[in-house]
Amino acid sequence: MSILGVDDIVAWNGAMQSYSKARQWQSVLHLLYEAPKYDLQLTLVTYVIAISSCYAWPLALAVLEEFRRSRLQQDIQDINAYNAAISACNKGEEWQRALQLLSNLPQAQLLPDVVTFNTASSACGKVSEWQRSLTLLQQMQDLQLEATVISFGAALSAAEKGQQWPLALQLLSEMKDGLVAGNVIVFSAAISACEKGSQWLQAMQLLEDLKEVRGELDVILLGAVVSACGNSGQWQHAxxxxxxxxxxxxxxxxxxxxSALSALEKAGQWRSAMRWLFEVSREESLQLDVISYSAAISACEKGNR
Known part of the structure:
Protein backbone atom coordinates (compact mmCIF):
# COMPACT_ATOMS: atom_id res chain seq x y z
CA MET A 1 0.00 0.00 0.00
CA SER A 2 1.35 3.41 -0.93
CA ILE A 3 1.61 6.55 1.19
CA LEU A 4 -1.71 7.72 -0.26
CA GLY A 5 -3.49 4.53 0.62
CA VAL A 6 -3.98 3.66 -3.05
CA ASP A 7 -2.39 0.91 -5.07
CA ASP A 8 -3.14 1.91 -8.65
CA ILE A 9 -1.73 4.65 -10.83
CA VAL A 10 -5.17 6.03 -11.78
CA ALA A 11 -5.90 7.03 -8.19
CA TRP A 12 -2.32 8.29 -7.85
CA ASN A 13 -2.78 10.48 -10.90
CA GLY A 14 -6.01 11.77 -9.37
CA ALA A 15 -4.14 12.86 -6.27
CA MET A 16 -1.51 14.57 -8.40
CA GLN A 17 -4.22 16.38 -10.35
CA SER A 18 -5.78 17.64 -7.10
CA TYR A 19 -2.44 19.05 -5.98
CA SER A 20 -1.93 20.57 -9.42
CA LYS A 21 -5.29 22.38 -9.29
CA ALA A 22 -4.28 23.75 -5.89
CA ARG A 23 -1.01 24.97 -7.46
CA GLN A 24 1.03 22.79 -5.11
CA TRP A 25 3.61 21.81 -7.70
CA GLN A 26 6.09 20.63 -5.06
CA SER A 27 3.59 17.98 -3.92
CA VAL A 28 2.92 16.98 -7.52
CA LEU A 29 6.60 16.40 -8.24
CA HIS A 30 7.03 14.60 -4.93
CA LEU A 31 4.34 12.11 -5.96
CA LEU A 32 5.90 11.77 -9.41
CA TYR A 33 9.19 10.62 -7.93
CA GLU A 34 7.60 8.55 -5.15
CA ALA A 35 5.39 6.45 -7.44
CA PRO A 36 8.09 3.98 -8.57
CA LYS A 37 8.90 3.17 -4.94
CA TYR A 38 5.45 1.60 -4.67
CA ASP A 39 5.72 -0.28 -7.94
CA LEU A 40 3.33 2.12 -9.65
CA GLN A 41 3.91 2.27 -13.39
CA LEU A 42 4.01 5.88 -14.57
CA THR A 43 1.74 6.76 -17.48
CA LEU A 44 1.57 9.54 -20.02
CA VAL A 45 -1.12 11.17 -17.88
CA THR A 46 1.25 11.16 -14.90
CA TYR A 47 3.87 13.11 -16.80
CA VAL A 48 1.39 15.53 -18.39
CA ILE A 49 -0.03 16.39 -14.96
CA ALA A 50 3.47 16.90 -13.58
CA ILE A 51 4.63 19.10 -16.46
CA SER A 52 1.41 21.14 -16.42
CA SER A 53 1.80 21.83 -12.70
CA CYS A 54 5.23 23.42 -13.18
CA TYR A 55 4.81 27.18 -13.33
CA ALA A 56 8.58 27.52 -13.68
CA TRP A 57 9.62 26.51 -17.19
CA PRO A 58 12.98 24.95 -16.16
CA LEU A 59 11.13 22.42 -14.01
CA ALA A 60 8.70 21.67 -16.82
CA LEU A 61 11.55 21.01 -19.24
CA ALA A 62 13.31 18.82 -16.68
CA VAL A 63 10.22 16.64 -16.27
CA LEU A 64 9.77 16.51 -20.05
CA GLU A 65 13.36 15.32 -20.38
CA GLU A 66 12.64 12.49 -17.95
CA PHE A 67 9.59 11.58 -19.99
CA ARG A 68 11.68 11.57 -23.17
CA ARG A 69 14.17 9.16 -21.59
CA SER A 70 11.44 6.80 -20.43
CA ARG A 71 10.04 3.96 -22.49
CA LEU A 72 6.75 5.83 -22.60
CA GLN A 73 8.16 8.24 -25.17
CA GLN A 74 9.02 5.29 -27.38
CA ASP A 75 5.79 3.38 -26.81
CA ILE A 76 3.27 6.23 -26.88
CA GLN A 77 3.19 8.72 -29.72
CA ASP A 78 1.36 11.59 -28.02
CA ILE A 79 1.89 15.34 -28.25
CA ASN A 80 0.32 16.30 -24.90
CA ALA A 81 3.51 16.18 -22.83
CA TYR A 82 5.23 18.53 -25.27
CA ASN A 83 2.20 20.80 -25.35
CA ALA A 84 2.32 21.06 -21.56
CA ALA A 85 6.02 21.99 -21.70
CA ILE A 86 5.44 24.58 -24.44
CA SER A 87 2.66 26.03 -22.29
CA ALA A 88 5.10 26.41 -19.39
CA CYS A 89 7.51 28.25 -21.71
CA ASN A 90 4.64 30.45 -22.83
CA LYS A 91 3.82 31.38 -19.24
CA GLY A 92 7.48 32.17 -18.64
CA GLU A 93 7.72 34.22 -21.86
CA GLU A 94 10.44 31.88 -23.10
CA TRP A 95 9.44 32.05 -26.76
CA GLN A 96 12.75 30.73 -28.07
CA ARG A 97 12.49 27.61 -25.93
CA ALA A 98 8.89 27.15 -27.03
CA LEU A 99 10.00 27.23 -30.67
CA GLN A 100 12.88 24.88 -29.90
CA LEU A 101 10.45 22.33 -28.47
CA LEU A 102 8.31 22.71 -31.58
CA SER A 103 11.32 22.09 -33.81
CA ASN A 104 12.23 18.97 -31.78
CA LEU A 105 8.95 17.23 -32.57
CA PRO A 106 10.10 15.51 -35.81
CA GLN A 107 12.99 13.95 -33.90
CA ALA A 108 10.48 12.61 -31.39
CA GLN A 109 8.35 11.37 -34.30
CA LEU A 110 5.49 13.58 -33.23
CA LEU A 111 3.24 15.90 -35.22
CA PRO A 112 2.16 19.23 -33.74
CA ASP A 113 -1.53 19.94 -33.33
CA VAL A 114 -3.52 23.17 -33.14
CA VAL A 115 -2.78 23.52 -29.42
CA THR A 116 0.95 23.24 -30.10
CA PHE A 117 0.92 26.05 -32.64
CA ASN A 118 -1.47 28.25 -30.66
CA THR A 119 0.66 28.04 -27.52
CA ALA A 120 3.93 28.67 -29.34
CA SER A 121 2.37 31.58 -31.22
CA SER A 122 1.12 33.06 -27.95
CA ALA A 123 4.65 32.87 -26.54
CA CYS A 124 5.95 34.80 -29.56
CA GLY A 125 3.17 37.35 -29.32
CA LYS A 126 3.98 38.26 -25.73
CA VAL A 127 7.37 39.59 -26.80
CA SER A 128 6.22 41.26 -30.04
CA GLU A 129 7.72 38.56 -32.28
CA TRP A 130 4.89 39.08 -34.73
CA GLN A 131 6.77 37.72 -37.75
CA ARG A 132 7.31 34.38 -36.02
CA SER A 133 3.72 34.28 -34.83
CA LEU A 134 2.55 34.83 -38.40
CA THR A 135 4.90 32.11 -39.65
CA LEU A 136 3.45 29.65 -37.13
CA LEU A 137 -0.07 30.44 -38.32
CA GLN A 138 1.01 29.76 -41.90
CA GLN A 139 2.76 26.52 -40.93
CA MET A 140 -0.37 25.34 -39.18
CA GLN A 141 -2.45 26.00 -42.28
CA ASP A 142 0.18 24.29 -44.46
CA LEU A 143 -0.30 21.15 -42.34
CA GLN A 144 -4.04 21.31 -43.05
CA LEU A 145 -4.77 22.14 -39.42
CA GLU A 146 -7.86 24.29 -39.00
CA ALA A 147 -6.99 27.64 -37.47
CA THR A 148 -9.34 28.66 -34.66
CA VAL A 149 -10.21 32.03 -33.16
CA ILE A 150 -7.47 31.29 -30.60
CA SER A 151 -4.97 30.82 -33.43
CA PHE A 152 -5.84 34.16 -34.98
CA GLY A 153 -6.06 35.78 -31.56
CA ALA A 154 -2.45 34.84 -30.80
CA ALA A 155 -1.27 36.29 -34.12
CA LEU A 156 -3.38 39.43 -33.64
CA SER A 157 -1.96 39.93 -30.17
CA ALA A 158 1.54 39.74 -31.65
CA ALA A 159 0.58 42.23 -34.37
CA GLU A 160 -0.83 44.60 -31.76
CA LYS A 161 2.27 44.49 -29.59
CA GLY A 162 4.41 44.98 -32.68
CA GLN A 163 2.26 47.96 -33.73
CA GLN A 164 1.47 46.27 -37.02
CA TRP A 165 -2.04 47.57 -37.66
CA PRO A 166 -2.14 46.60 -41.40
CA LEU A 167 -1.34 43.03 -40.41
CA ALA A 168 -4.04 43.09 -37.73
CA LEU A 169 -6.63 44.12 -40.31
CA GLN A 170 -5.35 41.48 -42.73
CA LEU A 171 -5.75 38.77 -40.09
CA LEU A 172 -9.31 39.87 -39.35
CA SER A 173 -10.04 39.70 -43.07
CA GLU A 174 -8.59 36.17 -43.24
CA MET A 175 -10.78 35.16 -40.32
CA LYS A 176 -13.85 36.43 -42.13
CA ASP A 177 -12.86 34.66 -45.35
CA GLY A 178 -12.27 31.45 -43.42
CA LEU A 179 -15.62 31.76 -41.64
CA VAL A 180 -13.89 31.94 -38.27
CA ALA A 181 -16.15 33.90 -35.93
CA GLY A 182 -14.39 36.76 -34.17
CA ASN A 183 -14.71 37.55 -30.49
CA VAL A 184 -14.01 40.53 -28.27
CA ILE A 185 -10.39 39.44 -27.74
CA VAL A 186 -9.41 39.54 -31.41
CA PHE A 187 -11.27 42.79 -32.02
CA SER A 188 -9.64 44.34 -28.95
CA ALA A 189 -6.19 43.43 -30.27
CA ALA A 190 -6.98 44.87 -33.70
CA ILE A 191 -8.45 48.07 -32.25
CA SER A 192 -5.41 48.47 -29.99
CA ALA A 193 -3.11 48.01 -33.00
CA CYS A 194 -5.02 50.76 -34.84
CA GLU A 195 -4.85 52.95 -31.75
CA LYS A 196 -1.07 52.64 -31.60
CA GLY A 197 -0.91 53.47 -35.29
CA SER A 198 -3.24 56.48 -34.87
CA GLN A 199 -5.64 54.86 -37.34
CA TRP A 200 -8.79 56.34 -35.84
CA LEU A 201 -11.05 55.66 -38.81
CA GLN A 202 -10.10 51.98 -38.89
CA ALA A 203 -10.56 51.75 -35.12
CA MET A 204 -14.05 53.23 -35.34
CA GLN A 205 -15.00 50.83 -38.14
CA LEU A 206 -13.81 47.88 -36.06
CA LEU A 207 -15.89 49.16 -33.17
CA GLU A 208 -18.96 49.15 -35.40
CA ASP A 209 -18.12 45.64 -36.61
CA LEU A 210 -17.80 44.45 -33.03
CA LYS A 211 -21.20 45.90 -32.15
CA GLU A 212 -22.72 43.54 -34.71
CA VAL A 213 -20.93 40.58 -33.11
CA ARG A 214 -21.30 41.42 -29.45
CA GLY A 215 -23.92 44.13 -29.09
CA GLU A 216 -22.58 45.65 -25.88
CA LEU A 217 -19.18 47.31 -25.60
CA ASP A 218 -16.99 47.92 -22.57
CA VAL A 219 -14.93 50.86 -21.40
CA ILE A 220 -11.60 49.35 -22.48
CA LEU A 221 -12.66 48.95 -26.11
CA LEU A 222 -14.27 52.37 -26.27
CA GLY A 223 -11.29 53.91 -24.50
CA ALA A 224 -8.93 52.49 -27.12
CA VAL A 225 -10.96 54.07 -29.92
CA VAL A 226 -11.15 57.38 -28.03
CA SER A 227 -7.37 57.21 -27.70
CA ALA A 228 -7.00 56.52 -31.44
CA CYS A 229 -9.13 59.59 -32.17
CA GLY A 230 -7.12 61.60 -29.68
CA ASN A 231 -3.80 60.58 -31.20
CA SER A 232 -5.05 61.76 -34.59
CA GLY A 233 -6.48 65.03 -33.28
CA GLN A 234 -10.04 63.92 -34.04
CA TRP A 235 -11.52 65.61 -31.00
CA GLN A 236 -15.08 65.73 -32.36
CA HIS A 237 -15.17 61.95 -32.73
CA ALA A 238 -13.53 61.48 -29.33
CA SER A 259 -7.33 60.58 -24.17
CA ALA A 260 -10.20 62.93 -25.00
CA LEU A 261 -8.50 65.80 -23.18
CA SER A 262 -5.36 65.10 -25.19
CA ALA A 263 -7.36 65.38 -28.43
CA LEU A 264 -8.80 68.70 -27.26
CA GLU A 265 -5.34 69.89 -26.27
CA LYS A 266 -3.92 69.12 -29.72
CA ALA A 267 -6.71 71.13 -31.34
CA GLY A 268 -6.50 73.99 -28.84
CA GLN A 269 -10.16 73.47 -27.86
CA TRP A 270 -9.76 75.03 -24.45
CA ARG A 271 -13.46 75.57 -23.72
CA SER A 272 -14.30 71.91 -24.32
CA ALA A 273 -11.20 70.86 -22.39
CA MET A 274 -12.23 72.88 -19.35
CA ARG A 275 -15.80 71.60 -19.58
CA TRP A 276 -14.68 67.97 -19.60
CA LEU A 277 -12.19 68.65 -16.83
CA PHE A 278 -15.04 70.04 -14.72
CA GLU A 279 -17.32 67.09 -15.51
CA VAL A 280 -14.66 64.55 -14.62
CA SER A 281 -13.92 66.35 -11.35
CA ARG A 282 -17.55 65.81 -10.34
CA GLU A 283 -17.29 62.04 -10.75
CA GLU A 284 -16.64 60.48 -7.35
CA SER A 285 -15.19 57.32 -8.91
CA LEU A 286 -12.62 59.26 -10.95
CA GLN A 287 -9.59 61.18 -9.80
CA LEU A 288 -7.88 63.74 -12.01
CA ASP A 289 -4.15 63.29 -12.38
CA VAL A 290 -1.22 65.31 -13.68
CA ILE A 291 -1.98 64.23 -17.25
CA SER A 292 -5.51 65.62 -16.97
CA TYR A 293 -4.41 69.01 -15.71
CA SER A 294 -1.45 69.25 -18.09
CA ALA A 295 -3.68 68.61 -21.11
CA ALA A 296 -6.21 71.22 -19.98
CA ILE A 297 -3.52 73.82 -19.26
CA SER A 298 -1.85 73.19 -22.62
CA ALA A 299 -5.22 73.52 -24.38
CA CYS A 300 -5.70 76.92 -22.73
CA GLU A 301 -2.21 78.00 -23.75
CA LYS A 302 -2.82 77.01 -27.37
CA GLY A 303 -6.11 78.88 -27.25
CA ASN A 304 -4.29 81.96 -25.90
CA ARG A 305 -6.17 81.73 -22.60
Missing part, protein backbone atom coordinates in the same frame (compact mmCIF):
# COMPACT_ATOMS: atom_id res chain seq x y z
CA UNK A 239 -16.22 63.59 -27.66
CA UNK A 240 -18.96 61.82 -29.61
CA UNK A 241 -17.72 58.48 -28.29
CA UNK A 242 -17.64 59.81 -24.73
CA UNK A 243 -21.21 61.03 -25.12
CA UNK A 244 -22.20 57.61 -26.46
CA UNK A 245 -20.60 55.96 -23.45
CA UNK A 246 -22.55 58.18 -21.07
CA UNK A 247 -25.78 57.55 -22.98
CA UNK A 248 -25.23 53.78 -22.73
CA UNK A 249 -24.43 54.00 -19.03
CA UNK A 250 -20.79 52.94 -19.47
CA UNK A 251 -18.56 54.42 -16.79
CA UNK A 252 -15.37 55.75 -18.33
CA UNK A 253 -12.02 55.64 -16.57
CA UNK A 254 -9.44 58.39 -16.21
CA UNK A 255 -7.41 57.00 -19.12
CA UNK A 256 -10.40 57.38 -21.43
CA UNK A 257 -11.06 60.97 -20.38
CA UNK A 258 -7.38 61.86 -20.57
Missing amino acids: LALLSEMQHDGIQGNIITYN
Whole structure:
Protein backbone atom coordinates (compact mmCIF):
# COMPACT_ATOMS: atom_id res chain seq x y z
CA MET A 1 0.00 0.00 0.00
CA SER A 2 1.35 3.41 -0.93
CA ILE A 3 1.61 6.55 1.19
CA LEU A 4 -1.71 7.72 -0.26
CA GLY A 5 -3.49 4.53 0.62
CA VAL A 6 -3.98 3.66 -3.05
CA ASP A 7 -2.39 0.91 -5.07
CA ASP A 8 -3.14 1.91 -8.65
CA ILE A 9 -1.73 4.65 -10.83
CA VAL A 10 -5.17 6.03 -11.78
CA ALA A 11 -5.90 7.03 -8.19
CA TRP A 12 -2.32 8.29 -7.85
CA ASN A 13 -2.78 10.48 -10.90
CA GLY A 14 -6.01 11.77 -9.37
CA ALA A 15 -4.14 12.86 -6.27
CA MET A 16 -1.51 14.57 -8.40
CA GLN A 17 -4.22 16.38 -10.35
CA SER A 18 -5.78 17.64 -7.10
CA TYR A 19 -2.44 19.05 -5.98
CA SER A 20 -1.93 20.57 -9.42
CA LYS A 21 -5.29 22.38 -9.29
CA ALA A 22 -4.28 23.75 -5.89
CA ARG A 23 -1.01 24.97 -7.46
CA GLN A 24 1.03 22.79 -5.11
CA TRP A 25 3.61 21.81 -7.70
CA GLN A 26 6.09 20.63 -5.06
CA SER A 27 3.59 17.98 -3.92
CA VAL A 28 2.92 16.98 -7.52
CA LEU A 29 6.60 16.40 -8.24
CA HIS A 30 7.03 14.60 -4.93
CA LEU A 31 4.34 12.11 -5.96
CA LEU A 32 5.90 11.77 -9.41
CA TYR A 33 9.19 10.62 -7.93
CA GLU A 34 7.60 8.55 -5.15
CA ALA A 35 5.39 6.45 -7.44
CA PRO A 36 8.09 3.98 -8.57
CA LYS A 37 8.90 3.17 -4.94
CA TYR A 38 5.45 1.60 -4.67
CA ASP A 39 5.72 -0.28 -7.94
CA LEU A 40 3.33 2.12 -9.65
CA GLN A 41 3.91 2.27 -13.39
CA LEU A 42 4.01 5.88 -14.57
CA THR A 43 1.74 6.76 -17.48
CA LEU A 44 1.57 9.54 -20.02
CA VAL A 45 -1.12 11.17 -17.88
CA THR A 46 1.25 11.16 -14.90
CA TYR A 47 3.87 13.11 -16.80
CA VAL A 48 1.39 15.53 -18.39
CA ILE A 49 -0.03 16.39 -14.96
CA ALA A 50 3.47 16.90 -13.58
CA ILE A 51 4.63 19.10 -16.46
CA SER A 52 1.41 21.14 -16.42
CA SER A 53 1.80 21.83 -12.70
CA CYS A 54 5.23 23.42 -13.18
CA TYR A 55 4.81 27.18 -13.33
CA ALA A 56 8.58 27.52 -13.68
CA TRP A 57 9.62 26.51 -17.19
CA PRO A 58 12.98 24.95 -16.16
CA LEU A 59 11.13 22.42 -14.01
CA ALA A 60 8.70 21.67 -16.82
CA LEU A 61 11.55 21.01 -19.24
CA ALA A 62 13.31 18.82 -16.68
CA VAL A 63 10.22 16.64 -16.27
CA LEU A 64 9.77 16.51 -20.05
CA GLU A 65 13.36 15.32 -20.38
CA GLU A 66 12.64 12.49 -17.95
CA PHE A 67 9.59 11.58 -19.99
CA ARG A 68 11.68 11.57 -23.17
CA ARG A 69 14.17 9.16 -21.59
CA SER A 70 11.44 6.80 -20.43
CA ARG A 71 10.04 3.96 -22.49
CA LEU A 72 6.75 5.83 -22.60
CA GLN A 73 8.16 8.24 -25.17
CA GLN A 74 9.02 5.29 -27.38
CA ASP A 75 5.79 3.38 -26.81
CA ILE A 76 3.27 6.23 -26.88
CA GLN A 77 3.19 8.72 -29.72
CA ASP A 78 1.36 11.59 -28.02
CA ILE A 79 1.89 15.34 -28.25
CA ASN A 80 0.32 16.30 -24.90
CA ALA A 81 3.51 16.18 -22.83
CA TYR A 82 5.23 18.53 -25.27
CA ASN A 83 2.20 20.80 -25.35
CA ALA A 84 2.32 21.06 -21.56
CA ALA A 85 6.02 21.99 -21.70
CA ILE A 86 5.44 24.58 -24.44
CA SER A 87 2.66 26.03 -22.29
CA ALA A 88 5.10 26.41 -19.39
CA CYS A 89 7.51 28.25 -21.71
CA ASN A 90 4.64 30.45 -22.83
CA LYS A 91 3.82 31.38 -19.24
CA GLY A 92 7.48 32.17 -18.64
CA GLU A 93 7.72 34.22 -21.86
CA GLU A 94 10.44 31.88 -23.10
CA TRP A 95 9.44 32.05 -26.76
CA GLN A 96 12.75 30.73 -28.07
CA ARG A 97 12.49 27.61 -25.93
CA ALA A 98 8.89 27.15 -27.03
CA LEU A 99 10.00 27.23 -30.67
CA GLN A 100 12.88 24.88 -29.90
CA LEU A 101 10.45 22.33 -28.47
CA LEU A 102 8.31 22.71 -31.58
CA SER A 103 11.32 22.09 -33.81
CA ASN A 104 12.23 18.97 -31.78
CA LEU A 105 8.95 17.23 -32.57
CA PRO A 106 10.10 15.51 -35.81
CA GLN A 107 12.99 13.95 -33.90
CA ALA A 108 10.48 12.61 -31.39
CA GLN A 109 8.35 11.37 -34.30
CA LEU A 110 5.49 13.58 -33.23
CA LEU A 111 3.24 15.90 -35.22
CA PRO A 112 2.16 19.23 -33.74
CA ASP A 113 -1.53 19.94 -33.33
CA VAL A 114 -3.52 23.17 -33.14
CA VAL A 115 -2.78 23.52 -29.42
CA THR A 116 0.95 23.24 -30.10
CA PHE A 117 0.92 26.05 -32.64
CA ASN A 118 -1.47 28.25 -30.66
CA THR A 119 0.66 28.04 -27.52
CA ALA A 120 3.93 28.67 -29.34
CA SER A 121 2.37 31.58 -31.22
CA SER A 122 1.12 33.06 -27.95
CA ALA A 123 4.65 32.87 -26.54
CA CYS A 124 5.95 34.80 -29.56
CA GLY A 125 3.17 37.35 -29.32
CA LYS A 126 3.98 38.26 -25.73
CA VAL A 127 7.37 39.59 -26.80
CA SER A 128 6.22 41.26 -30.04
CA GLU A 129 7.72 38.56 -32.28
CA TRP A 130 4.89 39.08 -34.73
CA GLN A 131 6.77 37.72 -37.75
CA ARG A 132 7.31 34.38 -36.02
CA SER A 133 3.72 34.28 -34.83
CA LEU A 134 2.55 34.83 -38.40
CA THR A 135 4.90 32.11 -39.65
CA LEU A 136 3.45 29.65 -37.13
CA LEU A 137 -0.07 30.44 -38.32
CA GLN A 138 1.01 29.76 -41.90
CA GLN A 139 2.76 26.52 -40.93
CA MET A 140 -0.37 25.34 -39.18
CA GLN A 141 -2.45 26.00 -42.28
CA ASP A 142 0.18 24.29 -44.46
CA LEU A 143 -0.30 21.15 -42.34
CA GLN A 144 -4.04 21.31 -43.05
CA LEU A 145 -4.77 22.14 -39.42
CA GLU A 146 -7.86 24.29 -39.00
CA ALA A 147 -6.99 27.64 -37.47
CA THR A 148 -9.34 28.66 -34.66
CA VAL A 149 -10.21 32.03 -33.16
CA ILE A 150 -7.47 31.29 -30.60
CA SER A 151 -4.97 30.82 -33.43
CA PHE A 152 -5.84 34.16 -34.98
CA GLY A 153 -6.06 35.78 -31.56
CA ALA A 154 -2.45 34.84 -30.80
CA ALA A 155 -1.27 36.29 -34.12
CA LEU A 156 -3.38 39.43 -33.64
CA SER A 157 -1.96 39.93 -30.17
CA ALA A 158 1.54 39.74 -31.65
CA ALA A 159 0.58 42.23 -34.37
CA GLU A 160 -0.83 44.60 -31.76
CA LYS A 161 2.27 44.49 -29.59
CA GLY A 162 4.41 44.98 -32.68
CA GLN A 163 2.26 47.96 -33.73
CA GLN A 164 1.47 46.27 -37.02
CA TRP A 165 -2.04 47.57 -37.66
CA PRO A 166 -2.14 46.60 -41.40
CA LEU A 167 -1.34 43.03 -40.41
CA ALA A 168 -4.04 43.09 -37.73
CA LEU A 169 -6.63 44.12 -40.31
CA GLN A 170 -5.35 41.48 -42.73
CA LEU A 171 -5.75 38.77 -40.09
CA LEU A 172 -9.31 39.87 -39.35
CA SER A 173 -10.04 39.70 -43.07
CA GLU A 174 -8.59 36.17 -43.24
CA MET A 175 -10.78 35.16 -40.32
CA LYS A 176 -13.85 36.43 -42.13
CA ASP A 177 -12.86 34.66 -45.35
CA GLY A 178 -12.27 31.45 -43.42
CA LEU A 179 -15.62 31.76 -41.64
CA VAL A 180 -13.89 31.94 -38.27
CA ALA A 181 -16.15 33.90 -35.93
CA GLY A 182 -14.39 36.76 -34.17
CA ASN A 183 -14.71 37.55 -30.49
CA VAL A 184 -14.01 40.53 -28.27
CA ILE A 185 -10.39 39.44 -27.74
CA VAL A 186 -9.41 39.54 -31.41
CA PHE A 187 -11.27 42.79 -32.02
CA SER A 188 -9.64 44.34 -28.95
CA ALA A 189 -6.19 43.43 -30.27
CA ALA A 190 -6.98 44.87 -33.70
CA ILE A 191 -8.45 48.07 -32.25
CA SER A 192 -5.41 48.47 -29.99
CA ALA A 193 -3.11 48.01 -33.00
CA CYS A 194 -5.02 50.76 -34.84
CA GLU A 195 -4.85 52.95 -31.75
CA LYS A 196 -1.07 52.64 -31.60
CA GLY A 197 -0.91 53.47 -35.29
CA SER A 198 -3.24 56.48 -34.87
CA GLN A 199 -5.64 54.86 -37.34
CA TRP A 200 -8.79 56.34 -35.84
CA LEU A 201 -11.05 55.66 -38.81
CA GLN A 202 -10.10 51.98 -38.89
CA ALA A 203 -10.56 51.75 -35.12
CA MET A 204 -14.05 53.23 -35.34
CA GLN A 205 -15.00 50.83 -38.14
CA LEU A 206 -13.81 47.88 -36.06
CA LEU A 207 -15.89 49.16 -33.17
CA GLU A 208 -18.96 49.15 -35.40
CA ASP A 209 -18.12 45.64 -36.61
CA LEU A 210 -17.80 44.45 -33.03
CA LYS A 211 -21.20 45.90 -32.15
CA GLU A 212 -22.72 43.54 -34.71
CA VAL A 213 -20.93 40.58 -33.11
CA ARG A 214 -21.30 41.42 -29.45
CA GLY A 215 -23.92 44.13 -29.09
CA GLU A 216 -22.58 45.65 -25.88
CA LEU A 217 -19.18 47.31 -25.60
CA ASP A 218 -16.99 47.92 -22.57
CA VAL A 219 -14.93 50.86 -21.40
CA ILE A 220 -11.60 49.35 -22.48
CA LEU A 221 -12.66 48.95 -26.11
CA LEU A 222 -14.27 52.37 -26.27
CA GLY A 223 -11.29 53.91 -24.50
CA ALA A 224 -8.93 52.49 -27.12
CA VAL A 225 -10.96 54.07 -29.92
CA VAL A 226 -11.15 57.38 -28.03
CA SER A 227 -7.37 57.21 -27.70
CA ALA A 228 -7.00 56.52 -31.44
CA CYS A 229 -9.13 59.59 -32.17
CA GLY A 230 -7.12 61.60 -29.68
CA ASN A 231 -3.80 60.58 -31.20
CA SER A 232 -5.05 61.76 -34.59
CA GLY A 233 -6.48 65.03 -33.28
CA GLN A 234 -10.04 63.92 -34.04
CA TRP A 235 -11.52 65.61 -31.00
CA GLN A 236 -15.08 65.73 -32.36
CA HIS A 237 -15.17 61.95 -32.73
CA ALA A 238 -13.53 61.48 -29.33
CA LEU A 239 -16.22 63.59 -27.66
CA ALA A 240 -18.96 61.82 -29.61
CA LEU A 241 -17.72 58.48 -28.29
CA LEU A 242 -17.64 59.81 -24.73
CA SER A 243 -21.21 61.03 -25.12
CA GLU A 244 -22.20 57.61 -26.46
CA MET A 245 -20.60 55.96 -23.45
CA GLN A 246 -22.55 58.18 -21.07
CA HIS A 247 -25.78 57.55 -22.98
CA ASP A 248 -25.23 53.78 -22.73
CA GLY A 249 -24.43 54.00 -19.03
CA ILE A 250 -20.79 52.94 -19.47
CA GLN A 251 -18.56 54.42 -16.79
CA GLY A 252 -15.37 55.75 -18.33
CA ASN A 253 -12.02 55.64 -16.57
CA ILE A 254 -9.44 58.39 -16.21
CA ILE A 255 -7.41 57.00 -19.12
CA THR A 256 -10.40 57.38 -21.43
CA TYR A 257 -11.06 60.97 -20.38
CA ASN A 258 -7.38 61.86 -20.57
CA SER A 259 -7.33 60.58 -24.17
CA ALA A 260 -10.20 62.93 -25.00
CA LEU A 261 -8.50 65.80 -23.18
CA SER A 262 -5.36 65.10 -25.19
CA ALA A 263 -7.36 65.38 -28.43
CA LEU A 264 -8.80 68.70 -27.26
CA GLU A 265 -5.34 69.89 -26.27
CA LYS A 266 -3.92 69.12 -29.72
CA ALA A 267 -6.71 71.13 -31.34
CA GLY A 268 -6.50 73.99 -28.84
CA GLN A 269 -10.16 73.47 -27.86
CA TRP A 270 -9.76 75.03 -24.45
CA ARG A 271 -13.46 75.57 -23.72
CA SER A 272 -14.30 71.91 -24.32
CA ALA A 273 -11.20 70.86 -22.39
CA MET A 274 -12.23 72.88 -19.35
CA ARG A 275 -15.80 71.60 -19.58
CA TRP A 276 -14.68 67.97 -19.60
CA LEU A 277 -12.19 68.65 -16.83
CA PHE A 278 -15.04 70.04 -14.72
CA GLU A 279 -17.32 67.09 -15.51
CA VAL A 280 -14.66 64.55 -14.62
CA SER A 281 -13.92 66.35 -11.35
CA ARG A 282 -17.55 65.81 -10.34
CA GLU A 283 -17.29 62.04 -10.75
CA GLU A 284 -16.64 60.48 -7.35
CA SER A 285 -15.19 57.32 -8.91
CA LEU A 286 -12.62 59.26 -10.95
CA GLN A 287 -9.59 61.18 -9.80
CA LEU A 288 -7.88 63.74 -12.01
CA ASP A 289 -4.15 63.29 -12.38
CA VAL A 290 -1.22 65.31 -13.68
CA ILE A 291 -1.98 64.23 -17.25
CA SER A 292 -5.51 65.62 -16.97
CA TYR A 293 -4.41 69.01 -15.71
CA SER A 294 -1.45 69.25 -18.09
CA ALA A 295 -3.68 68.61 -21.11
CA ALA A 296 -6.21 71.22 -19.98
CA ILE A 297 -3.52 73.82 -19.26
CA SER A 298 -1.85 73.19 -22.62
CA ALA A 299 -5.22 73.52 -24.38
CA CYS A 300 -5.70 76.92 -22.73
CA GLU A 301 -2.21 78.00 -23.75
CA LYS A 302 -2.82 77.01 -27.37
CA GLY A 303 -6.11 78.88 -27.25
CA ASN A 304 -4.29 81.96 -25.90
CA ARG A 305 -6.17 81.73 -22.60
